Amino acid sequence: MKSNNNQNAVVLTAEKPEHQTRIFGINIQTIIPFISYRWFTLFGISAIVIITGITMYFLKGGFILGIDFKGGIRVDAQVNNPSVNIKEVRKIFTDARIEADVSTVGNLSDRQFMITLPILSSENSTDEVQMINGLLGKNFGSDNILIKSSEKVDARIGQDFGLKAFYLILISACLILFYVIFRFDFFYGAGAIGALFHDVLFMLSCTLILNIAIDLTVVASILTIIGYSTNDTIVVFDRIRELHSLNKDADYENIIDRSITQTLSRTIITSMTVFFVVLSIFLWGGVVMKNFALLLLIGVIDGTYSSIFIAAPITYMLRRSIDKNLKESKANRRKVAESLKS
Amino acid sequence: MSKLTRFIILLFTVVVSFVFLAPSIQWYFFLPQKDKDLLKLSQDQLDIQTFEVRKRATEIKIIRKGAISLGLDLQGGANLTMQINEESLTNLLLEKYDFDTNKLVADYKTEYANASDRALEVLKNRMDQFGVAEPLIRKTFEGRISVELPGLSNPQQIMEALSKAGRLEFKIVDEKAMKELEAMKVPMVPREGWVASRQDVPTNFVLPEGSEWASCWKNDEFGIPKLNGWLVLFKKVELDGSMINNARADHDQFGGNVINFTLTPEGADIFDEVTAQNVRNRLAIVLDDKVKSAPVINSEISGGSGQISGDFTIEDAVFLQNVLKAGSLPVKMDIVQQRVIGSSLGEDSINDMIKGGLIGAGFVILFMIIYYRISGFFSLISLTFDMLYVLALTASVPGTTLTLSSIAGIFLTVGIAVDANVIIYERMREELRRSRSYRHALENGFLHARPTILDSNVTTLIAGFALYAFGQGSIKGFGLTLCIGILSNIFAALFITRLIYDWILDTFKVQKISV
Numbered sequence: 001m002k003s004n005n006n007q008n009a010v011v012l013t014a015e016k017p018e019h020q021t022r023i024f025g026i027n028i029q030t031i032i033p034f035i036s037y038r039w040f041t042l043f044g045i046s047a048i049v050i051i052t053g054i055t056m057y058f059l060k061g062g063f064i065l066g067i068d069f070k071g072g073i074r075v076d077a078q079v080n081n082p083s084v085n086i087k088e089v090r091k092i093f094t095d096a097r098i099e100a101d102v103s104t105v106g107n108l109s110d111r112q113f114m115i116t117l118p119i120l121s122s123e124n125s126t127d128e129v130q131m132i133n134g135l136l137g138k139n140f141g142s143d144n145i146l147i148k149s150s151e152k153v154d155a156r157i158g159q160d161f162g163l164k165a166f167y168l169i170l171i172s173a174c175l176i177l178f179y180v181i182f183r184f185d186f187f188y189g190a191g192a193i194g195a196l197f198h199d200v201l202f203m204l205s206c207t208l209i210l211n212i213a214i215d216l217t218v219v220a221s222i223l224t225i226i227g228y229s230t231n232d233t234i235v236v237f238d239r240i241r242e243l244h245s246l247n248k249d250a251d252y253e254n255i256i257d258r259s260i261t262q263t264l265s266r267t268i269i270t271s272m273t274v275f276f277v278v279l280s281i282f283l284w285g286g287v288v289m290k291n292f293a294l295l296l297l298i299g300v301i302d303g304t305y306s307s308i309f310i311a312a313p314i315t316y317m318l319r320r321s322i323d324k325n326l327k328e329s330k331a332n333r334r335k336v337a338e339s340l341k342s
Numbered sequence: 343m344s345k346l347t348r349f350i351i352l353l354f355t356v357v358v359s360f361v362f363l364a365p366s367i368q369w370y371f372f373l374p375q376k377d378k379d380l381l382k383l384s385q386d387q388l389d390i391q392t393f394e395v396r397k398r399a400t401e402i403k404i405i406r407k408g409a410i411s412l413g414l415d416l417q418g419g420a421n422l423t424m425q426i427n428e429e430s431l432t433n434l435l436l437e438k439y440d441f442d443t444n445k446l447v448a449d450y451k452t453e454y455a456n457a458s459d460r461a462l463e464v465l466k467n468r469m470d471q472f473g474v475a476e477p478l479i480r481k482t483f484e485g486r487i488s489v490e491l492p493g494l495s496n497p498q499q500i501m502e503a504l505s506k507a508g509r510l511e512f513k514i515v516d517e518k519a520m521k522e523l524e525a526m527k528v529p530m531v532p533r534e535g536w537v538a539s540r541q542d543v544p545t546n547f548v549l550p551e552g553s554e555w556a557s558c559w560k561n562d563e564f565g566i567p568k569l570n571g572w573l574v575l576f577k578k579v580e581l582d583g584s585m586i587n588n589a590r591a592d593h594d595q596f597g598g599n600v601i602n603f604t605l606t607p608e609g610a611d612i613f614d615e616v617t618a619q620n621v622r623n624r625l626a627i628v629l630d631d632k633v634k635s636a637p638v639i640n641s642e643i644s645g646g647s648g649q650i651s652g653d654f655t656i657e658d659a660v661f662l663q664n665v666l667k668a669g670s671l672p673v674k675m676d677i678v679q680q681r682v683i684g685s686s687l688g689e690d691s692i693n694d695m696i697k698g699g700l701i702g703a704g705f706v707i708l709f710m711i712i713y714y715r716i717s718g719f720f721s722l723i724s725l726t727f728d729m730l731y732v733l734a735l736t737a738s739v740p741g742t743t744l745t746l747s748s749i750a751g752i753f754l755t756v757g758i759a760v761d762a763n764v765i766i767y768e769r770m771r772e773e774l775r776r777s778r779s780y781r782h783a784l785e786n787g788f789l790h791a792r793p794t795i796l797d798s799n800v801t802t803l804i805a806g807f808a809l810y811a812f813g814q815g816s817i818k819g820f821g822l823t824l825c826i827g828i829l830s831n832i833f834a835a836l837f838i839t840r841l842i843y844d845w846i847l848d849t850f851k852v853q854k855i856s857v
Binding site: 129146147148150151154156157164171172175179180183216217219220223226227231232234238239242263265269270273276277280281284286287288292293 | 415423425483484486498676677678679680681682683684686687690691693694695697698699701702703705706709710713746747750751753754756757758760761764765768772790793794797798799800801802803804805806807808809812813817820821824
């Protein structure tokens with residue numbers, strides 16, 4: 001069967017060398033057989049990351065939730081004392097019998113720490129921020145402490161945030177699915193939605209692997225990537241649809257391979273430009289947006305990857321197994337090809 | 343469309359953009375700090391300033407309203423989310439329903455929603471006490487109320503003031519003093535009959551023993567209380583809010599808006615006595631020391647129920663109903679979320695973000711020019727317009743704040759913006775390989791790129807819209823800038839890039855432009 005497909009490709013290309021593609025000045029004469037590689041990509045690279053993610057999920061007993069979702073207190077404090085280090089800061093809290101999580105923010109030389117702890121009392125009047133300020137001040141000199149930002153989230157509101165974020169992703173996924181079905185057809189819709197869920201799973205896995213707490217910024221980055229990745233997918237789909245309607249009888253696998261190859265230079269260039277921007281926000285954009293930018297960096301690569309290696313193969317496999325016309329036309333073409341051979 | 347029409351359209355969009363941006367440019371680049379500080383004055387303080395200062399303050403306020411405001415993460419400040427204390431509400435309702443738990447469970451949802459509406463009025467009423475230039479109070483999801491206090495770094499001191507229940511009192515207006523003021527030709531607010539400004543009160547007016555000045559407040563079109571005038575009230579509290587049983591906005595037989603209220607048995611007796619002694623006098627309804635309304639007592643009111651009528655709009659009536667109920671059901675508020683951002687962090691973040699974003703944008707433009715040569719330069723031009731539209735549209739949506747994530751969104755659209763150009767150029771290159779004529783390739787390139795650009799951007803638009811419509815706080819802002827970015831980006835790529843091509847090709851009589 002494989003050889004048959006290749007022959008079809010040759011028959012088609014003999015008409016006009018139109019699918020010759022140039023990427024960065026390099027002529028690409030052949031069509032890259034993306035679809036043939038689908039098992040490798042579908043169950044290779046993606047599966048490794050996602051299975052690692054799922055394993056981590058069970059090992060860690062769920063996602064790492066930020067205080068936005070589980071409630072708690074976060075204080076971002078700068079300690080202008082040259083002798084300070086993270087171990088000492090941690091010790092202060094263990095000595096005070098407070099279950100606090102301390103991490104450094106930005107460069108070590110900034111001596112900036114992020115302290116996260118659960119809410120100690122449900123009373124409004126307890127001011128944990130002042131308490132932390134006091135504890136740090138007692139050990140490092142109260143003039144040296146600068147509370148850069150603080151946040152306190154009640155568990156009640158956290159749960160609502162979590163649910164809302166979940167619905168947000170679900171609603172946008174449904175809307176995108178409807179749009180793709182409306183503009184294309186069901187098979188493309190399934191491909192797009194498959195890629196979309198792959199993106200969400202992939203990014204959630206990355207939060208587990210990289211130990212990033214899920215907060216509202218993470219949700220925002222996932223949604224941005226959903227939009228970006230579908231955008232990428234649509235460009236490929238658009239080309240598949242165009243080529244498919246021009247050559248109704250052509251082999252579908254070949255059409256997809258041709259479409260991806262033809263749009264490949266655009267895909268790479270766009271990913272690169274978005275990657276430039278996100279990378280410089282990651283490197284120079286300040287500490288606050290670091291996690292956001294990091295997830296976007298992963299997402300840009302994953303989004304590009306998924307539109308080529310996930311969306312198109314799913315569309316292909318679904319159509320091949322369900323769409324009768326496609327099978328028939330394929331059978332017809334095989335007959336023609338065989339008759340030509342003989 | 344002819345080139346001229348298209349050029350005029352382009353010019354028009356640029357002019358409109360600058361109109362939207364004008365207040366922001368004025369506010370951030372030209373206004374001296376002294377003028378900006380005028381906004382920090384509370385209404386009472388402003389009332390004792392000279393006319394020029396007050397006029398200037400109004401002008402500044404209009405500029406401020408039109409300017410893009412910076413989110414708390416950029417200028418520093420406190421953000422509090424408040425929620426009704428359910429325990430205190432349940433206790434109050436149990437009493438109200440005579441411990442009928444079934445009825446309480448059935449009505450709890452509506453009662454909760456009503457209580458949070460009332461709490462919102464109470465909080466708005468306290469807005470000017472926070473000493474913050476632009477406090478922002480609004481409802482968020484599930485009946486919660488979000489309070490934003492820019493520039494405030496220690497919310498602890500005002501948390502007490504925020505979470506306490508509203509205090510409703512009824513006081514009698516000192517009509518003798520008011521008559522005296524009228525005789526002194528002090529300008530009065532028409533219809534309401536209260537002193538317009540305390541500045542106009544002559545120095546020889548002596549406040550009677552046992553009386554006090556009280557400020558009167560009316561809601562503006564946004565439902566925000568605004569200082570409207572002053573009344574002299576007797577200090578004695580005749581009734582307090584706990585004596586109100588219920589209040590309801592209603593229509594009278596002439597179709598006018600009225601508020602019907604009932605009193606507790608204890609309240610009914612006191613009210614009967616007070617109204618009997620004060621017929622033709624005004625009874626001031628005072629919430630947290632602010633007069634909300636001062637209706638005239640037409641006759642003795644016995645039987646524990648009364649009606650307030652007047653020239654009310656339906657909003658006024660519902661507002662007064664909420665004020666009366668706030669007194670009868672004084673629920674406490676809890677602070678369920680509190681976020682404080684120091685102003686130094688905000689300043690650092692905005693500088694870092696702009697630095698990072700500009701470096702990224704620079705890379706993108708450099709790449710485009712190297713890779714597509716003159717066409718890459720065209721995309722730089724259309725990107726410039728794109729940015730102008732993004733900023734102008736952001737400024738044009740009222741209530742939009744620029745947060746760290748929305749600036750990130752703007753820079754991200756730079757990356758995505760060139761995508762539309764990339765799609766066009768790549769398509770043109772393909773067409774060029776196929777056909778000999780440059781014009782033909784240009785025509786086909788744009789023709790085939792258009793549906794691709796539209797389809798692919800609509801999906802991002804959907805994600806952005808979901809973020810805007812269902813998201814909260816900074817996510818909302820990010821969603822909005824993403825949407826705005828996409829829309830202006832489609833326009834810039836398809837309309838402006840094409841116009842540049844046509845203009846260059848025709849004017850300079852060149853055969854082709856490198857792509």
